[in-house]
Amino acid sequence: MRKEPALDGPRLDALSKVTGSERYSADFYPEKFLWAGAKRAMVPHARLLALHTEAAEALPGVFRVLTFRDVAGSNRFGIPIDHQPVLVDAVVRYAGDPVALVLAESKEILSAALDLITVDYEAMPCIFEAEEALKDGAPKVHEDNDKGNLMRAVSVCKGDPDTAFGACDAVAEGVFETSRQEHAYLETEAGWAKVDDRGVLTVVASTQSPYRDKREIARALGIGEEKVRVIAPYLGGAFGGKDGITVECLLGVAALCSGGRPVKMWWDRRESFLAGVKRLPSRMYFRLGAKRDGTFHALSCKLYFDAGAYAGLAGEIMTMAVEHAGSAYRIPNVRIEGYCVYTNNPVGGPFRGFGVPQVTAGMEQAVDMVAEKLSMDPLELRSRNAVQQGDRNCLDIELTHSTGLLECIGELMEHPLWKDRQAWKASAPKWKRRGCGIGCMSHAMGYPAAIPDQANAKLELKKDGTFRLYSGISDMGQGNTSTYVRIAAAILDQDAAAIELLQPDTSHDLPSGSSSASRTTYIFGNAVIDAAVVLKEAILRCAARSSGYDDIDAVELVPGRVRVKESGRSILLSDIAGLIDDDDRSQKGYFRAPHDESTLAIMYLGTHVLFSYGAHLARIEVDILTGKIDVVDYVAVTDAGKVLNRCAYDQQVQGSIAQGIGYALMEDYLVSEGRQETGDLATYIVPTSVDLPDMVSIAVEPEEKTGPFGMKGIGEVVISGCLPAVANAFHDACGVRITRSPLTRERVLSALAGRGDGR
Amino acid sequence: MKRNISFILNGSEISIETDPALRAVDVLRQDLGLTGTKEGCGEGECGACSVLVDDTVKLSCLMTAAQLEGKKIVTIEGIARGQGLHPVQQSFIEYGAVQCGFCTPGMVIAAVAFLAANRAPTREEIRDAISGNTCRCTGYQKIVDAVEDAAQKMREGDSDG
Structure with a gap:
């Protein structure tokens, strides 16, 4: 495949970021919004006996205090095992588990209200060390797990390792321990949500996985997937820590109980550290x-x-x-x-x-x-x-x-x-x-191999002769979406500035997996190429036909125009956009990564x-x-x-x-x-x-x-x-x-x- | 409880009615809509909320609204020069100093203030100057490159002018 010089150049998102005009999930303060915040358990393992929310509810400026009783669905999220509670209903399993959710008129009132909530717990025996947790008699984190504390075991074997070591001239042995690393992205977990007149819950969140989030929100909250929309603006860092639910379900619960008002959640640094995931030690x-x-x-x-x-x-x-x-x-x-x-x-x-x-x-x-x-x-x-x-x-x-x-x-x-x-x-x-x-x-x-790795892109010639590219994969800061634009620009022979980029929005219906796994440019870039090649052909076909040629090679794309090679005459893309069928003006691209099911x-x-x-x-x-x-x-x-x-x-x-x-x-x-x-x-x-x-x-x-x-x-x-x-x-x-x-x-x-x- | 607070914000005199005990970062972001100023830690460790107060870098998460009174405040939204970008902003773009961008406003503010006092810094001096600003994406190298380049641009601007 050709290498295009147009792929080089500064990142297209840099301008709005250096001027402070880019709006991240944390940057929205919608009209008449309520602050939402979670009460965290702060105990590592305990049975929830009673939640005392009356004092918080009585505080002026507190709109509502919500508990698991306000969650209509499974109240669980997690893929592949959906057992993590949105709001704890029975057992706390780590200090960051959320037990209640407060809606308040200001951040200061929210903070005061969270302090007023008290919880009665019955302490349960704890386990903090992985190898110890596998021993007989270790306290169980999940009572219903028939494998004790084992979540998953995987083993592979090739050849005959037991006897092979005897044939070695040098054998090294070591026990290595690694730490629990915290992502410490600069933008802590954030977002906002609202329910519109049609009952559609829109969640705008700092997330690497909008399409997966949509399914998880719907199931956990007991609403149809068609009633959930997730939008992922540029993220202020993620590194994996936002590949999965953070604020999304809590925001959903809050928005469903806010009387139609928008709700905003933004974890502070301590909450982010407490409740965010970590690299596994x-x-x-x-x-x-x-x-x-x-x-x-x-x-x-x-x-x-x-x-x-x-x-x-x-x-x-x-x-x-x-x-x-x-x-x-x-x-x-x-x-x-x-x-x-x-x-x-x-x-x-x-x-x-x-x-x-x-x-x-x-x-x-x-x-x-x-x-x-x-x-x-x-x-x-x-x-x-x-x-x-x-x-x-x-x-x-x-x-x-x-x-x-x-x-x-x-x-x-x-x-x-x-x-x-x-x-x-x-x-x-x-x-x-x-x-x-x-x-x-x-x-x-x-x-x-077991998980289809695929992407769906959409590229559109707008009526004004410029383009719009719909991204299906979040940009957590790595600049993948900027590269998508440059790829499209290179294939369409356009300036990058002529291509508007839309960040992921599940209403675009372009499920493309998460922004993770070193896959974003590879997988979605290929889907963009697929879309751009088809769109280019549609544009050239239309331009050739309108210029009296059968062969699309008679014309070529140049910035803003299609040029007829023979005459040098050119047609504005805005004119082409008026001639081309609406169906042809917008093209989808698809790519699935190579995989080997025999593995x-x-x-x-x-x-x-x-x-x-x-x-x-x-x-x-x-x-x-x-x-x-x-x-x-x-x-x-x-x-x-x-x-x-x-x-x-x-x-x-x-x-x-x-x-x-x-x-x-x-x-x-x-x-x-x-x-x-x-x-x-x-x-x-x-x-x-x-x-x-x-x-x-x-x-x-x-x-x-x-x-x-x-x-x-x-x-x-x-x-x-x-x-x-x-x-x-x-x-x-x-x-x-x-x-x-x-x-x-x-x-x-x-x-x-x-x-x-x-x- | 609310009080009138007057100050100069990005070159314009303004007067607002607000609770003087609120944090300056919240007033800027929520009341005034200047969300370019970020918050990364809320306790003065990360530098994302940096603003210029009378030309000195201050952390707006550690300031109250009352402390804005009578001051000249410049946020990231006020750094550009007229229609054009500040050389620091231009160099950040050109040198790839921006990734997720959430530290960028604070980093730009720190660099602008530093270069105002040191026109010909070494890389070590630049590293020291931005050491109060945490960036989790870049490893800082391209930020140092950008500040170095901005210093050069500003020196050339001086000699041109």
Whole structure:
């Protein structure tokens, strides 16, 4: 497919964002609206005995206090398991569960009213640790779960791993623990809703998944899907944390009980931290064996993921972790077992990487441990085992699509920051140690085989001769919708400014899945191409006919016009728009991603077939007096297919590294007995501008033939390399390994003092 | 309870009737409709609510409405110069410093105030200057690039003028 220069250029949403005119879900204050807010349980596990709402209801300015009795439907949301209560009706399972909903005239009255609500609870025994939760006699989070606290177990086996380890010359074993990472998007969960005269509930929300939300709202609230409309303006960040219900159902309940007034909800930072989903913490047992020449021969892993109180997408995240536990290496003998477990902790959910950052941290450290045992260069070892196109990966999936891991590793081998590492390490200042670490990774694109991964786009020639593009997938800040416009502009040979973009609105009826899974530009871009090609043909056909030609090649599109090649005469698109059938003026496009249903036999949901790859180098400096780690240099080499827009591409690379370094060094959402200890940005620390280096991003660009203009997903692959690269760099610097992340100062000092890593 | 509060907002004198105990960020956003000023934490940690108060960066989530009295307030909506963008805004667009954009207004405000005091900053000085503004999308590199470029544009503007 042709590569069009028109795909480059600044993001089209940047202007309205730098001037402050872009309106996010949090920015709407509709006329006569009521503030809605939830009373949170603040206890980790308890039976709800009584709710005392009278004092709150008596407060002037309180419109209503709602409880589960006001929810007409199932009062449950969650896909695939719909068991999370909109408003708790019987049992609280974590501190963030909502027990009541207040509607008030002002934010200040809302806050006062929430404080006036009291609740009688009967405390229930709690469980906060995933492996403990699987033991006989552990308190059960869901009484009706016949598997105890096990939500989902997935295992895959290939070859004969039990005997294969005996044939290995080097075997590395490690237990790795990763933290509960908080998304900390700048725009906390927000939205507004209203019910119109026809009884249609419209919810405007900061959401990655408007079409799925619509179904969940309808079911939970007991109204027909045709009575629900969800609109998703630009999001102020999401990273997975808004892939599923946040404010939507509560807003729906509120709007259905507000006497026709609009309702607005905007969680403050503490509520966002308390009730928002988190990256699942993990404990992972890795064992990796290799032959003397460095060939990987056997891998066994046991993964325990703490899902928290409700299923959400945690089981699918753990399943993705199982699929990626062996990273992108050829390994003939493999056993991977994953367990996703309920606890009374905060709910785990999607976060950029979707289970892959955890297992990559484990695997890539195990790879370095094998390299050390074999006295091999860690990049050389990776290079010997890296999958190439046509290989079978460690789950025995044949890699028929573009596979650029080896090229990534090759770029790193030749990079000066790698080649001069010994001299750089040797020149460390006093009281500092320097180290270089490697992390390689792969990341599947889109949904696994069992879930149809498809998109529906719509493109329209307006009567005035400009275009309108309907997006079906939210833009959470990654700029995918800007790329959709540029793709349409490139195919229609128009200026991007001539294409108006509409953000997702379920009334457009373009279900295209969620803004997630590194899929947005790939899947919807292909659907846009499909729509644009058909629309272009319709326009050219109409123009050719009206100019007396049968052949559409007699005419061509130019900005604002169709030009007759022979005469040079041109027709305004606004004139064409008047001539063309209304049906032809608007075209839909569709795309379904490649998938392999035979993989359903391998594991739950089946596997993916399409992957992006990367190889990272981190150079760090460890202050042995304070324990502080500085990431001094960072190089990310990535195969995400062809780069369509270098700036947007590097935005994803750099942003992922920032979150990845945060994950490696500082980010750990702490809970004690189910209660949050890092409830704000003063205690949950994310990287600031002085915590990060300038980063080097290198793209290797094998063409992905199924991708729009040859691209693959770039949104997630990069984050998974950071923690292992930093952890391996620490080992390189100090000769000890910290297997529990993040690598905080305390853990560094403890490790340097020979006291282990604070496990 | 309500009181009259007068101040200069984005170059125009205004007078509003409001509860002086309300937070300035709420008055700007809800009462005055200037939703370009964002709120990310409500406790002075993230910088998203930054505004200029008498040319100094202040966090409007930590200010009361009463503290607006008599001040010269500039929000993101007042940063553009007439019909054109401020060089910082222009550079943010050109250098890809904007992703989700929710930190952007506060970041632009911080950069504008910083460049007014330092016409030729180093990258380290820029990193220090914006370290009170959290961005969760970009990793800051392109923001630093943009501020560096804006400084250059502003110096060139000076010599032109």
